Amino acid sequence: MSILIYAESAEGKFKKTAFELASYAKKIAAETGTTVTAVTINISDASALAAYGVDKALNVNTDKLKAFNAKAYADVIKQAAVKESSKFVLFSSNTDSLYIAPLVAVGLEAGYASNVVGLPQSISPLQVKRHAFSNKAFTVTEITTDVKVLAIGKNSFGLVESASSLAQEDFAPSLNDNDFTVKVESSEKVTGKVTIADAEIVVSGGRGLKGPENWGMLEDLASALGAATACSKPVSDLGWRPHSEHVGQTGKPVAANLYIALGISGAIQHIAGINSSKVKVVINSDADAPFFKVADYGVVGDVFDIVPKLTEKIKAFKAQNS
Amino acid sequence: MKILVCISHVPDTTAKINFTNGDTEFDANGVQFVINPNDEFGLTRAIWFKEQAGATVTVVNVGGPDAEATLRKALAIGADEAIRVNATPIDGFFVAKQLAEVVKTGGYDLVIAGKESLDYNGAMVPGMLAGLTGYDFVNGCIKLDVTGSDVTAVREIDGGKETISAKLPLVIAGQKGLVEEKDLRIPNMRGIMQARTKALTILEPVAANATTKAVKFEKPAPKSAVKLISPDNLDELVNLLHNEAKVI
Numbered sequence: 001m002s003i004l005i006y007a008e009s010a011e012g013k014f015k016k017t018a019f020e021l022a023s024y025a026k027k028i029a030a031e032t033g034t035t036v037t038a039v040t041i042n043i044s045d046a047s048a049l050a051a052y053g054v055d056k057a058l059n060v061n062t063d064k065l066k067a068f069n070a071k072a073y074a075d076v077i078k079q080a081a082v083k084e085s086s087k088f089v090l091f092s093s094n095t096d097s098l099y100i101a102p103l104v105a106v107g108l109e110a111g112y113a114s115n116v117v118g119l120p121q122s123i124s125p126l127q128v129k130r131h132a133f134s135n136k137a138f139t140v141t142e143i144t145t146d147v148k149v150l151a152i153g154k155n156s157f158g159l160v161e162s163a164s165s166l167a168q169e170d171f172a173p174s175l176n177d178n179d180f181t182v183k184v185e186s187s188e189k190v191t192g193k194v195t196i197a198d199a200e201i202v203v204s205g206g207r208g209l210k211g212p213e214n215w216g217m218l219e220d221l222a223s224a225l226g227a228a229t230a231c232s233k234p235v236s237d238l239g240w241r242p243h244s245e246h247v248g249q250t251g252k253p254v255a256a257n258l259y260i261a262l263g264i265s266g267a268i269q270h271i272a273g274i275n276s277s278k279v280k281v282v283i284n285s286d287a288d289a290p291f292f293k294v295a296d297y298g299v300v301g302d303v304f305d306i307v308p309k310l311t312e313k314i315k316a317f318k319a320q321n322s
Numbered sequence: 323m324k325i326l327v328c329i330s331h332v333p334d335t336t337a338k339i340n341f342t343n344g345d346t347e348f349d350a351n352g353v354q355f356v357i358n359p360n361d362e363f364g365l366t367r368a369i370w371f372k373e374q375a376g377a378t379v380t381v382v383n384v385g386g387p388d389a390e391a392t393l394r395k396a397l398a399i400g401a402d403e404a405i406r407v408n409a410t411p412i413d414g415f416f417v418a419k420q421l422a423e424v425v426k427t428g429g430y431d432l433v434i435a436g437k438e439s440l441d442y443n444g445a446m447v448p449g450m451l452a453g454l455t456g457y458d459f460v461n462g463c464i465k466l467d468v469t470g471s472d473v474t475a476v477r478e479i480d481g482g483k484e485t486i487s488a489k490l491p492l493v494i495a496g497q498k499g500l501v502e503e504k505d506l507r508i509p510n511m512r513g514i515m516q517a518r519t520k521a522l523t524i525l526e527p528v529a530a531n532a533t534t535k536a537v538k539f540e541k542p543a544p545k546s547a548v549k550l551i552s553p554d555n556l557d558e559l560v561n562l563l564h565n566e567a568k569v570i
């Protein structure tokens with residue numbers, strides 16, 4: 001009956017979202033009088049999960065799963081859920097987890113809700129609130145099946161420490177050769193930079209920055225904040241920045257704690273993609289830009305003048321508070 | 323190659339979202355509907371395969387008669403035929419079940435869907451469809467090439483991209499990148515005329531239980547007005563971000 005989470009990792013280390021997911025699961029476990037089990041893939045020691053209330057880790061270590069493979073990963077998680085007789089299987093909203101979750105749901109004949117914000121409004125029947133209509137509304141969704149699969153929105157719950165005595169087990173699920181017909185041939189990853197998916201803070205630039213040569217000041221501000229860099233659609237369409245930085249409806253979604261928009265007017269498609277960020281700041285010379293309607297804080301003025309100054313202020317603040 | 327493109331009929335991005343019947347139903351009144359943008363990228367790529375490699379392209383929607391305008395648009399853009407499964411799309415699993423039946427009956431080699439729809443943002447139908455049909459699956463696909471039965475796809479990953487090899491039959495959940503925005507097509511008069519004579523088949527749904535239900539809808543609480551900070555007082559912005567918003 002244990003609540004199962006898939007604790008996603010990269011290069012042998014858990015992602016922060018794994019701890020957030022554990023915190024979330026612990027809360028439901030406490031309410032329903034059960035425990036939390038994590039399934040991990042290619043993690044030699046899962047003890048970091050103990051700080052967030054995980055009672056048991058099922059560690060799968062095999063070279064066969066070194067490259068990501070959605071079908072095989074889903075199969076592993078499904079077998080773990082069966083072994084634990086789990087009624088809840090929880091995922092974070094990382095790219096890979098969202099790839100796996102529907103496969104697991106079908107495999108377990110479970111109902112699935114993605115984009116979940118906050119704890120369930122009711123456990124029995126299970127009702128969760130989720131983002132819908134491109135962040136313009138919420139739905140309360142009820143899952144009517146015995147087993148339930150949820151994907152929790154990033155930063156929608158937060159980290160809650162809760163020490164537990166973690167039991168670790170090697171888990172060797174059966175792997176089906178037919179699951180490996182989709183193969184990763186190569187991958188390109190930006191290294192040494194915070195990714196938009198992992199970032200707490202995102203600094204994003206629009207056409208108001210006038211050209212790719214002006215991105216230095218944006219990068220300086222981002223680096224002072226430890227933030228990821230992003231851009232609006234026109235900027236990626238113009239080729240000023242790579243498509244991987246494009247955030248918005250047809251680009252990447254952003255659910256950061258802080259989103260800073262520089263020279264972005266705030267087209268509805270842009271806002272749709274970033275609106276689940278908690279705090280939004282806009283700096284724009286046009287006081288009528290629609291972004292000011294959705295932002296929490298705004299500065300009306302010349303980005304070229306303000307951004308370097310703000311970077312200096314942030315640096316001074318960081319120096320004082322570190 | 324037989325391609326099936328799954329089309330969601332969704333409110334236009336700029337549409338005002340309202341609910342009715344005690345906030346339990348979406349209010350379609352006065353709302354303009356469009357082909358789901360993620361699906362449109364996939365449809366355009368499918369038509370490219372038709373023109374370059376002689377593929378046939380079928381579009382399918384699970385929905386009511388009102389979705390036919392959206393299917394006709396897909397035909398006008400260049401799809402060969404359309405199927406509408408005549409049912410209310412109750413949830414992602416129900417839709418995936420209907421689509422799986424269409425896939426099995428039609429024997430499609432390649433199924434292209436959008437990675438998520440603009441309305442319910444469930445991002446689950448393509449994966450569930452793959453699970454139900456046993457087809458291989460590539461999610462978040464931003465590039466797709468097919469030679470014979472060999473597929474090369476690129477998918478977006480956190481912080482980069484991954485090149486994948488796979489074989490047909492395959493389900494793809496696509497998005498921008500499959501084609502660029504400038505490559506999207508606006509139906510021309512000839513296409514619209516031809517679309518009128520292309521087949522639009524209506525199928526009755528197969529029995530399937532939904533696994534979830536939307537209990538009610540909510541709109542976000544009205545936002546308080548933006549706090550404006552003078553460009554000459556950026557210390558105040560840092561102070562607010564630290565002490566009030568607590569995000570730095």
